[in-house]
Amino acid sequence: MPPILEARNLRKEYPGKLALKNLNLQLAPGEVFCLLGQNGAGKSTTINLFLGFIAPTAGAAFINGLEVARYPLEIKRHLAYIPENVLLYPHLTGLENLALLSSLAGFKYSESELRAYLTRAGLPPEAAGRRVGTYSKGMRQKVGIASAVAKRAQVLLLDEPTSGLDPKASNEFSELLQQLSSQGTAVFMATHDIFRAKEVGTRVGIMREGELVDVRPTTTLNANELEQLYLKHMQ
């Protein structure tokens, strides 16, 4: 099966700093890849390169076979992005936010369809018509997930999505990811949360100072072993 997300010798340098060192990576549809690393390790840089928000110094990123730098708009049809803190538009309701994001992605849905997406993402039905300014972080994350589903994204790029979520919300989020993964959506998630990575990931990678130093299938080690491996690489 051809990779849905791929990095070929992907490199990003800033004056006086190497942010990403020749990353080579492939994700198949339905795969959940969790990228672990300290702050400044290059996780967000990697996501920004896949999103086309920054240009690589060398190498190339591909989404569904399309080179990101050459097709910056086309590749966005295939992916959805959920940042650490999904700050939607507080003056708009959950429904209105979802309608906006969907229409920008080229999808027009009826109100009932939008409500269905939000409910499926775990948002309480009565919250859909409320302004997002009143939402908790977890509820905003659910709107973000709903927008990814409504967009029919094949790749989900997540930047520290469970950071700051309470355990219940974090657990619900993991379940949503597993659902999406089972439907063929590839997930690339940058995180600090080793246990969540072990729980939802099919593979984990460890990044240090811009370099992917280790990649393992999550089935080959338990959470404690993963933690030990991580700490070893961080020394």
Place this chain on the structure above:
Amino acid sequence: MVRSIAHKEFLGTLRDRRFAALSLLLLALLLAATLVGRRGYATLQAERTLAQRQVNEQFHHQPGRHPHRVAHYGTFAFRPRAALSFLDGGLDAFTGAVVYLEAHQQNSVNFSPAQQAGSLIRFGELSVAFVLQTLVPLLLIFLCFGAFTEEREAGTLRLLLSQGTTLRQVAWGKIVGYGWAAALVVVPALGLAGGLLLSGEAAAGGTDRWSRLALFGLGYAVYFFVVIVGAVVVSARASQSRAALVTLLGCWMLGCLILPKATTNLGAGLFPAVTKAQLDAAVHEEAQHGINGHDPQDQRAAALKAALFKQYGVTDEKDLPVSVAGVTMAEGEAYSSRVYQQHFAALTRTYERQNALSTWASLLNPYQAIRLLSMGLAGTDFAHYVHFQQAAEAYRYRLVQHLNGLQARMGYGDKERRLDAATWRAIPVFGYQAPPLGWALGYLALPALALLAWALGLSWLGLRLVDKSATG
């Protein structure tokens, strides 16, 4: 995409209590300024119409008199207010409204509203134009300064861009959305103005007042577009909302307060104009070289008399078919009028040079472009004022020369006789026809083009700068 973002901005703006409060305040100001302006217009217009009718009746109801006495009795020309002057008073508050028309003398237009008002008028009047030119841009700045910076600070810009939109589409969406919000404030006031125009009597300014109102609205639409695009571009290029706001407020102060005053002062410094007293003295001095009809010892009058004798082949004034005094008066009037016209034209040229500086400055400053365009379309600018002055002077000259002609035809001994009262009723009274829109558009082309150039330039260059902005 642009429509979706525009809808989002519009909805967000409407639900923003700060903007709603500011907008309501401005809308109330605009509506109040429109109503108060219209009431002031109606009052002044009624006063001037009545006064013009009264002086016309007084002129027509003079008893049997010698025509030169009628020429000295004179009449008044009242400047009717332009139909759209209630939207933009322009220079009307400071230029005169009445001119006394008499023989031998070209009087200036007097009794401006400012002359009859308290000193507080120095601070300016609350007019629709003031609100549209100065306060609405301020509202737009407060509305737009965070267009990009707030999205960037909140991380929502990346969310928008990850949906497959471009920075330029986001910018256009915001421009359209803010445009809708601005229309909510401005359109009701212009609609009210249109309603008032429709309900009012056909005022001076003629039948083209609807075209003028349409262009007035169009001009302001382009002006607000320039302000919105400028604010969105600044926001896109700024690193923080605060920096964008400070930059935009600086631009507002420079454009609306500093540059207009600076160019006015520079114009007056580069092209100094003579004072009214200097003009009168210069005209008087030069007019002395012409025939003085009231001085029987005047050598030039004597030469004219000799020429008349020769023309009619007579040797005695009694045998002339015309009154020597009447012909002399006509010659003297023609000469003094020529002298006045030369001096007046020179003074007008000086003022025009001063104003030209402001006109050219409109290429640098859209505020100055819309100010000139607005006054010109409202019929309250310097050119319209000069048009009235010239019309009044042309009437004065025709009237006095008509009376001189009547005197000349009375023949010898005219001073001992009078003409019948019916003679004065046959003389047409002063009726001012304001210039048509086409006339005004001729000299308004530069500010109009300047405004268009700003709109096109900002759309082209500004949005290219937006393309290169940081995504977050």
